[in-house]
Amino acid sequence: MPTVAMMVNGKKVSADVEPRTLLVHYLRENLGLTGTHVGCDTSQCGACVVDIDGASVKSCTQLAVQCEGAHVTTIEGLAQGETLHPMQEAFRENHALQCGFCTPGMVMSAIDLVKRNKSPSEREIREWLEGNLCRCTGYHNIVKAIAAAAQTMRG
Amino acid sequence: MAASGIGVSVRRVEDFRFLTGRGNYTDDINRPNQLHAHILRSPHAHAKIKKIDASKALKGPGVAAVFTGADIEKDQIGGLPCGWLVTDRNGQPMVEPPHPVLVADRTRHVGDQVAVVIAETRAQARDAAELVKIDYDEQVATVGLADATKKGAPLVWDQAPGNICYDWALGDSAVVDAAFKTAAKVAKVDIVNNRLIPNAMEPRAAIGDYDLAKGNYNLYTTSQNPHVIRLLMSAYVLKVSEHKVRVYSPDVGGGFGSKIYHYAEEAIVCWASRKLGRPVKWTADRSESFMSDAHGRDHLTKAEIALDAGGKFLAMRVVTVANMGAYLSTFAPCIPTYLYALLLAGTYTTPAIFCEVKAIFTHTVPVDAYRGAGRPEATYVVERLVDEAARVTGLDVAEIRRRNFIPRDAFPYQTPVVVQYDSGDYQSTLEIALKTADYSGFAARRAESAKRGKLRGLGLSTYIEACGIAPSAVVGSVGARAGLYESGLVRVHPTGSVTILTGSHSHGQGHETTFAQLAAERLGVDFDKIEVVHGDTDKIPFGMGTYGSRSLAVGGSALVKAMDKIIAKGKKIAAHLLEAAEADIEFKDGTFSIAGTDKKKTLAEISGAAYVPHNYPINELEPGLEEQAFYDPTNFTFPGGCHVAEIEIDRDTGVVQLVSFVAVDDVGRVINPMIVEGQVHGGVAQGMGQALLEGCVYDQKTGQLVTGSYMDYTMPRASDLPTLKVSTHNTLCTHNPLGVKGVGEVGAIGSPAAIMNAVHNAVAPFGVTHVEMPATPERVWRALQSAPKAAE
Structure with missing residues (x-):
């Protein structure tokens, strides 16, 4: 089995993995980072979005071995102890989550949007979320939360 | 206590763990030394199982066992029980076929569970599953509801001639017939309530962990009701004493009804864990969810309403055919009967109602409750019928509703369909919604849309629902096998x-x-x-x-x-x-x-x-x-309200876009307004999905599930929805100590009818009087292409 080494949430990790192991399974099963979820098998739901080298990526579309040397941030790597990232805080404040299952992917994806577009319009937010499914919220409060977080992050 | 008591939008306790990836869903749990199960499912809608050869699979790396229906039979594992017995119009019990956790001789839908492969890792279980040789003798399947009762249709169950599970009726047909004879006008609809696949974002999962030292079963599962699962599984399936079974449903990622039922996999992992002496874990792929989670809705209905010269409703007649799928899921029989026909009075004073329901077996996934369960179906029938009544009488859609509402001072109100409403104020919710939606300004908005080449429509739904299903003695008298x-x-x-x-x-x-x-x-x-x-x-x-x-x-x-x-x-x-x-x-x-x-x-x-x-x-x-x-409640609660939808149709493509949505709901006392609004948002999105996007499609010949993934089944996305305008106008429930009614389903109950009424309103100038739900671009485009009139 090949060995793969990467930085995950600022920590160096390495393991022997089967070549077919997906990044999401490596994160969940080898590293115990179960905040990244699997909601489909066709790379559409977006529950597994993580940050790889500064871009949001569906971790079910990457093999773990493709991430050799990469810097990966998962939902567990955002908050500083009890202090939430502004995007997490905006989701909490705006009731942008219900069952919580899609939430990690939503938050990771939203952070990438705001990095690329500091003041996204409602339409831009809705279109950006094309790859993230939520069955609980009707997206209403997610859109509100992302707009609010963008404002906070602009300062 | 004002800071966090009743009526305050307290921020949720749950959110910190969900936002930081510290939720604890079933698939996040791993038990020491656990094995992984993969379920082999039938690729055929209907087939005889001639032979299963697992010898190669058993030699696969890491494989611990392959079990089949024969092993289940040998261990005398029981079938999945049904929790509701419907008695038909002749006093006969419904046909109640067995529902084995692994089928031994015959498969009855694509996805039916045939065998389980258990191995050290999930990947090894899947690899070995490919080595199991199953010799099927494929049979002709009964797929479509319309053909299922026809002579010569293949039988799903020999004991159910014509594939009829039950033929049930409610009301006095003679009184209704007499009223129709006196009618000045009659309005009719012939409609499909499209089959939906629930799609909670968390796929189902289960871990069975048998504790040999204590003789206890531990089940970790994605359930909405762990005690119900414990009762059904211990008493009927595993046949072990209930006190030796613990069922734990940790964080569950959405349910919408699909996680109510006792599923085969829960029993399989517990049984296999005892046999193998190790914990056994199973997690569904999304594609498995599509073909094994209970589906929702799936009705064909012909309905008519009789009106007097002033537009007052005199009587209603409803004939519905409801799909049960291949087996009876836990609460399936009560959905198109007691959760459907009892709501057909809607918010109106219609004095006489007669409803017949035939429940039908087909070679498809079992159908059971999905958000709203029976009540969205009833609302769709009533509210489409009311709009059709407005069309044939020439009355405004708001005005015809005003003329027929149960007045605010008429409560408690006894309907002709058993239930007694305790409180409501339907006219006020309508008027507030019309004002919020700027009903009087619609003509100008329609003209503005037309300038951009778009067809604009507005639709109303003044719905009722019944929730907090109860009392136990009453539901027991109509077939519930549980208290509520x-x-x-x-x-x-x-x-x-x-x-x-x-x-x-x-x-x-x-x-x-x-x-x-x-x-x-x-x-x-x-x-x-x-x-x-x-x-x-x-x-x-x-x-x-x-x-x-x-x-x-x-x-x-x-x-x-x-x-x-x-x-x-x-x-x-x-x-x-x-x-x-x-x-x-x-x-x-x-x-x-x-x-x-x-x-x-x-x-x-x-x-x-x-x-x-x-x-x-x-x-x-x-x-x-x-x-x-x-x-134990003394009555149902009866939330109601008014939903107003506005849509625009692109004439070239048939794409329908929901551009505005107003909900004014009466949900009783509100504890947390923020959570209440969130529930309505989510319900409306699901209702929009039913109206415009979602539809489970089976190949009508082979019974293959065509919409078996997110590539084929259209889930609502953020860009499909506008900002929703949601508010409440509440009257209190009179019979529970909090005055609360319930809010989980209102969004999904009221909205499909409002949106479909808006679609019909938009195409009405072309003489189009019927568009089937979901109003997909293809359907709308075809309706416009073959329209009787070229408007404008």
């Missing part, structure tokens, strides 16, 4: 903090917040000193779980009863400590005091005395401060 009460336990700790244990289950609803608000208000305890526990049968009292918008109306009422017992006991203790008569003790804001004096004891002081009973009325009272209650 709820339990609550309130534990005041020695230092005054509180743990609440509830039989309700939260899978997104935020009970840990709402129930804590209830306790903060009633007991005067700080919100952050209250913890809500749910989902673990080893901790909570026997409870019925969460579905049918029942948690607050039934579960919350149980908690109120338990808290009132705490207060009553506290008064006795306070009377002793304050040397006063019990009758003189008042309880307010967490403090017991002698009326009219400043002598008082806090709840924490009282609980301290109860657990350290040195100075205590020990001859009259037991120590401790913990009370339990069961609450």
Whole structure:
């Protein structure tokens, strides 16, 4: 089995993995980072979005071995102890989550949007979320939360 | 207590763990030394199983076992039970076929479970599954509802001729026939309520962990009602004593009904764990969810309404064919009967209603409750019929509703379909919604859309729903094989903090917040000193779980009863400590005091005395401060309201875009407005999905599930929805202690009809009178292409 080494949430990790192991399974099963979820098998739901080298990526579309040397941030790597990232805080404040299952992917994806577009319009937010499914919220409060977080992050 | 009590949008307790990736969903749990199961499912809608050869698979790396239906039979594992017996119009019981956890001889839908492969890793189980050779003899399948009862249609069950599970009716057909004879006008609809696939974002999962030392089964599962699963699985399937089974539903990622039912995989992992002496874990792929989670809706309905010359409804006749799928899922038989026909009065005074329902077996996935369950189907029939009545009479769609509403002063109101509504104010919700939606400005907006080449439509739905299904004795008399009460336990700790244990289950609803608000208000305890526990049968009292918008109306009422017992006991203790008569003790804001004096004891002081009973009325009272209650409702609750949808149709592509949506709902007393609005948002999105996007498609010949993934089944996305305008106009429920009605389903119940009415309104100028749901671009485009009139 090949060995793969990467930085995950600022920590160096390495393991022997089967070549077919997906990044999401490596994160969940080898590293115990179960905040990244699997909601489909066709790379559409977006529950597994993580940050790889500064871009949001569906971790079910990457093999773990493709991430050799990469810097990966998962939902567990955002908050500083009890202090939430502004995007997490905006989701909490705006009731942008219900069952919580899609939430990690939503938050990771939203952070990438705001990095690329500091003041996204409602339409831009809705279109950006094309790859993230939520069955609980009707997206209403997610859109509100992302707009609010963008404002906070602009300062 | 204003800061976190009733009526305050307290931010949710649950959110920190979900936002930081520290939720604990079933698939996040791993038991030491666990094995992984992969279920082999039938690739055919209908086939005989001639032979299963697992010899190669058993030699695969890491493989521990391959089990089939023969092993299930050998161990005398029972079938999955059905929880509701419907009696037909002739007094005969429905046909109730067996539902084995692994089929031995014949498969009856694509996805039917045939064998289970268990291995050290999930990947090894899947690899080995490919080595299992199953020799099928494919048979002709019955797929479509329209053909299922025709002569010569293949039978799903030999004991169900014509594939009929039951032929049920409600109402007096002679009275209805007589009313139709006197009618000035009659309006008719012939409609499909499209089959939906629930698609909670968390796929189902289960871990069976048999504890050999204690002889106990532990099941971790994605369930909305762990005690119901424990009861059904222990009594009917595994046939073991209930006290030896623990069912734990940790964080559950959405349910919408699909996680109510006892599923085969839950029993399989428990049984296999005992056989193999190791924990066994199974997690569904999304594609498995599509073909094994119970589906929703799937009705064909012909309905007509008789009107007098003034547009008053005289009578309604409804004939429905409802799909059960291949087996009877846990609550399937009651959905198109008692949760459907009983709602056909809607918000109107229609004096006579007759409804016939044929439930049909087909070679498809079982159909059961999905958000709204029976009530969206009823609302769609009634509200499409009302719009059609407006068309044939020439009345405005709002005006015809006004002429037929049950007046606000007519409650309690006995409908002709069994149920008695306790409260409501339908005209006010309509008028508020029309104002919010700027109904009078619609013509100008329509003209503006037309300038951009778009067809604009506006639609109303003034719906009713029944939730908090009850009382137990009544549902029992019509076939429920369960009670429908709820339990609550309130534990005041020695230092005054509180743990609440509830039989309700939260899978997104935020009970840990709402129930804590209830306790903060009633007991005067700080919100952050209250913890809500749910989902673990080893901790909570026997409870019925969460579905049918029942948690607050039934579960919350149980908690109120338990808290009132705490207060009553506290008064006795306070009377002793304050040397006063019990009758003189008042309880307010967490403090017991002698009326009219400043002598008082806090709840924490009282609980301290109860657990350290040195100075205590020990001859009259037991120590401790913990009370339990069961609450069995005396009636359903009846939320209602008005939804107004506006849509635009692109004439070139047929794409329908929802551009505005107003909901004014009556949900009874609101505990947390933020959570209530969120529930409506989500329900409306699902209703929009049903109206415009979602539809389960089977190949009508082969029974293959065509919409078997997110590539084919259109889920609502953020860009499909506008900003929703949601508010409430509440009347209180008169028969539960909180005055609450329920909000989980209203969004999904009212919205499909409002959106479809808007679609019909948009195409009406072309003479198009019928577009099937979901109003997909293809359907709308075809309807416009073949329209009788070229408008404008």
